[in-house]
Amino acid sequence: xxxxxxxxxxxxxxxxxxxxxxxxxxxxxxxxxxxxxxxxxxxxxxxxxxxxxxxxxxxxxxxxxxxxxxxxxxxxxxxxxxxxxxxxxxxxxxxxxxxxxxxxxxxxxxxxxxxxxxxxxxxxxxxxxxxxxxxxxxxxxxxxxxxxxxxxxxxxxxxxxxxxxxxxxxxxxxxxxxxxxxxxxxxxxxxxxxxxxxxxxxxxxxxxxxxxxxxxxxxxxxxxxxxxxxxxxxxxxxxxxxxxxxxxxxxxxxxxxxxxxxxxxxxxxxxxxxxxxxxxxxxxxxxxxxxxxxxxxxxxxxxxxxxxxxxxxxxxxxxxxxxxxxxxxxxxxxxxxxxxxxxxxxxxxxxxxxxxxxxxxxxxxxxxxxxxxxxxxxxxxxxx
Ligand SMILES: Cc1cc2nc3c(=O)[nH]c(=O)nc-3n(C[C@H](O)[C@H](O)[C@H](O)COP(=O)(O)OP(=O)(O)OC[C@H]3O[C@@H](n4cnc5c(N)ncnc54)[C@H](O)[C@@H]3O)c2cc1C
Numbered sequence: 001x002x003x004x005x006x007x008x009x010x011x012x013x014x015x016x017x018x019x020x021x022x023x024x025x026x027x028x029x030x031x032x033x034x035x036x037x038x039x040x041x042x043x044x045x046x047x048x049x050x051x052x053x054x055x056x057x058x059x060x061x062x063x064x065x066x067x068x069x070x071x072x073x074x075x076x077x078x079x080x081x082x083x084x085x086x087x088x089x090x091x092x093x094x095x096x097x098x099x100x101x102x103x104x105x106x107x108x109x110x111x112x113x114x115x116x117x118x119x120x121x122x123x124x125x126x127x128x129x130x131x132x133x134x135x136x137x138x139x140x141x142x143x144x145x146x147x148x149x150x151x152x153x154x155x156x157x158x159x160x161x162x163x164x165x166x167x168x169x170x171x172x173x174x175x176x177x178x179x180x181x182x183x184x185x186x187x188x189x190x191x192x193x194x195x196x197x198x199x200x201x202x203x204x205x206x207x208x209x210x211x212x213x214x215x216x217x218x219x220x221x222x223x224x225x226x227x228x229x230x231x232x233x234x235x236x237x238x239x240x241x242x243x244x245x246x247x248x249x250x251x252x253x254x255x256x257x258x259x260x261x262x263x264x265x266x267x268x269x270x271x272x273x274x275x276x277x278x279x280x281x282x283x284x285x286x287x288x289x290x291x292x293x294x295x296x297x298x299x300x301x302x303x304x305x306x307x308x309x310x311x312x313x314x315x316x317x318x319x320x321x322x323x324x325x326x327x328x329x330x331x332x333x334x335x336x337x338x339x340x341x342x343x344x345x346x347x348x349x350x351x352x353x354x355x356x357x358x359x360x361x362x363x364x365x366x367x368x369x370x371x372x373x374x375x376x377x378x379x380x381x382x383x384x
Contacts, residue, residue, distance in 0.1 A: 002028045002164075002193040004366060005184055007171045007207060011040040011147060012344050012351060013199030014154035015359030018075075021161035023367045028193070029155070029163060030186055032170040036151040038201045039351065042224065042320025044266055044276050045080075046237045047353045048087040048142025050114050053248050053328045054106030056377040057350060060330075062110055063373055064357035068143065071356065077153040080146035080271050086236040088122055089137040089244060090129060090305055096241040099252065100137045103244060114139045128233055130305050137241065144237050144268055147352045154359070171200075174211045174341075181211065181340035195366050197342045202286075202321035204331070204345030211338060215331060215383055217346045219321035220262075221282045223294045226316040227309075229273030237268040239279065240301060246281055247349065248328070261294050265301035275312070277302045281322070281349075290317040322348045330354065332362060332378040342366060343380040 004020050006013045009031030017027045031037070047065055052058035068081050091097045097116065104114045115138055122136035123129050159165060166188065173185035175192060183192035200207045205217035242264035245252060253259045262281025269275050279301060280294045295317060303310050323346045325331065330350075331343040344362045347354050361371045 002026050002191065004195045004197060005030060005191055005193040006197045006199055007184065008038070008199035008201060009035040009155065009165065009167065010038040010199060010201050011036070011151040011154065011355040012201065012347065012358050013197070014151050014158060015355040016197055016199055016344050016362045017163050018154045018158040019359040019363035020366065021158045021163045023363055025367065027158065027163040028191060029158070029165045030169050030171055030184060030191070031165065031167045034167045035155045035165065036148050039320040039322065040147050040151040042318055043147050043352060044224070044237070044268055044278055045145045045147045045352055046087065046142070046266070046268065047081070047145050048139055048237060049107065049110070049112040050087045050089065050137060050139035050142060051239060051244065051247070052107070052350060054103060054109065057329055058107055058110045058112070060357055061350065061353050062112060064354050065142070067356035067360070068145065071150070075153040075157045077149065077156065079150040079153050082143045084141060085144045086125070087139045087142045088126055088236045088238050089241050090122060090133040090238070091135045091137065091241040093134055096245065097134055099245060099249065100241050103248065104137055112139065113141055126234060126236055126238065128306055128308060129238070130307055142237070145352060146271070150352070150355065171207055172210065176211065176338070179339070181338050195340050195342060197344050197362060199344045201345055201351070202323040204323060204343065208343070211341060213335060213338065213384070215343065215380060216326050217323050217331065218283070219286055220324035220348065221280070221284055221287065221319055221321055222278055223280045223290050223298065223317065223319045224276055224278040225295065225298060225314045227275040227277070228313045228315050230275070230312060231273065233275065234267065234269040238265070238305065240265040240305060243279055261297055263294070263297040263301065265298065265305060267302060267306070286321065288319050290319055323351065324348050330358070330378050331380040332358060332375045333365065333380055335384065336381045337384055
C-alpha cells in the first residue's frame with residue numbers, strides 16, 4: 001500500500017514524486033519503459049518566458065523558472081541550468097513584427113522583460129545570426145537546462161527519500177471502489193494507494209480513458225537534429241518568429257505546408273557544444289519517424305538564420321511528442337468525477353520549464369488539499 005502512485009516516469013512524474021517524497025509520502029512511480037524514455041528524453045531545454053502563451057501558462061512559468069535557480073543544490077546534481085542565456089526570436093517581416101509586438105505586450109503583463117529589438121541589436125547579442133532580418137523579439141532573462149539530466153536528478157532525489165520506481169511496468173487499468181480511485185492495475189500486478197497521479201505526458205489521454213475519462217490530450221510531434229560539437233556559437237536560445245505564431249496563433253498561417261509541419265526554427269547549443277535544431281509541430285498520432293520533408297524544412301530554416309551552419313555535420317535525428325491540449329493549458333488537479341485521481345499532464349512544449357512548479361503544486365494539493373498558487377485555470381474539470 002502506497003500513499004501515492006505516480007503513473008509515468010517523465011520529467012513531470014519524477015518532479016511530482018520528488019515533491020511528494022519531500023513531504024514524507026510513500027510514493028511509487030510506475031513507468032511503462034524507463035525513466036525519461038518519453039518526451040523528457042527527446043526535447044529541447046528552453047526554460048524561457050517568451051515561448052509561453054500570455055496569461056495563466058506564462059504566469060505559472062514565472063513561478064517555475066524561479067525554482068530552477070536552486071535545483072542543482074537541492075537535487076545534488078548538475079542539471080546544466082544556464083540562468084541568463086536569454087531568448088531571441090528573429091522576425092522576418094512587418095506582419096510578424098506586429099504580431100509578436102502584440103504578444104510581447106500581453107506577455108509583459110506577467111512582469112517579465114520581453115521586448116522588440118532591431119536587427120542590429122539582435123546581431124550584437126548573437127553575432128552569428130544573419131543580419132538580413134526585420135528585427136527580433138528578445139527576452140534577456142530566460143535560461144536553458146539539460147532535460148534528461150533534470151529528469152534523472154528528480155528521480156534519484158525521490159528515490160533517496162524512499163520513493164520506489166518500477167520500470168517496464170505498464171498501467172493497464174484502475175482499481176475503483178465506491179466511485180473513488182484506489183490503485184492501479186499494471187502488467188506486473190495491482191498496487192493500491194490513497195491517490196494516483198496521471199503524469200503520462202502525451203499518453204495521458206489514453207491512460208485516463210482506461211478510467212472512463214475523456215480528456216483531450218494528444219501527441220504533437222517535434223522532430224530534432226543534433227550537430228557535431230562545435231566551438232562557442234550561440235548563447236541565447238533562438239526560435240524564429242513563426243515558432244510563437246504557430247504555437248499561439250496557428251489560425252493566422254495561410255501556407256498549408258507550414259501549418260501541417262508546424263515548420264519554424266528552434267536552435268540552442270548544449271554544454272557539450274552540439275546544437276539541437278528543431279521547430280516542427282505535427283499532428284500525426286504516435287508516428288515517431290523523422291521525415292525528409294520536415295528535416296529539409298528545419299535545415300533550410302537553420303541555414304536561413306545561421307548561414308555558417310551549412311558546413312556543420314549533423315550526427316543524429318530524433319523526435320518526441322508534446323502533450324497537446326486544445327486551449328494550450330496543462331491539466332493540473334483532481335478529477336471531480338473520480339476522487340483520488342489527479343492529472344499532471346498536457347504541458348505541450350512547456351513541460352521542461354513547468355516541471356518544478358507542477359511537482360510542487362500537485363504534491364501540495366494531494367497532501368494538504370490546497371495549493372500555494374491558484375491553479376483553477378488548469379483544472380482538468382474544464383473538459384468534463
Ligand atoms: C521536439 C520537442 C521540443 C520541446 N522543447 C521544449 C522546450 O524547449 N522547453 C520545454 O519546457 N518543453 C519542451 N518540450 C515539451 C516537453 O518535452 C514536454 O512537455 C515534457 O517532456 C512532458 O513531460 P511529461 O513527463 O509530461 O511526459 P513524458 O516525458 O513523455 O513522460 C510520460 C511517461 O509516461 C509513460 N507512460 C505512458 N503510458 C504509460 C502507461 N500506460 N503506464 C506507465 N507509464 C506510461 C511514458 O513511457 C513516459 O515515460 C518539447 C517537446 C518536444 C517533443
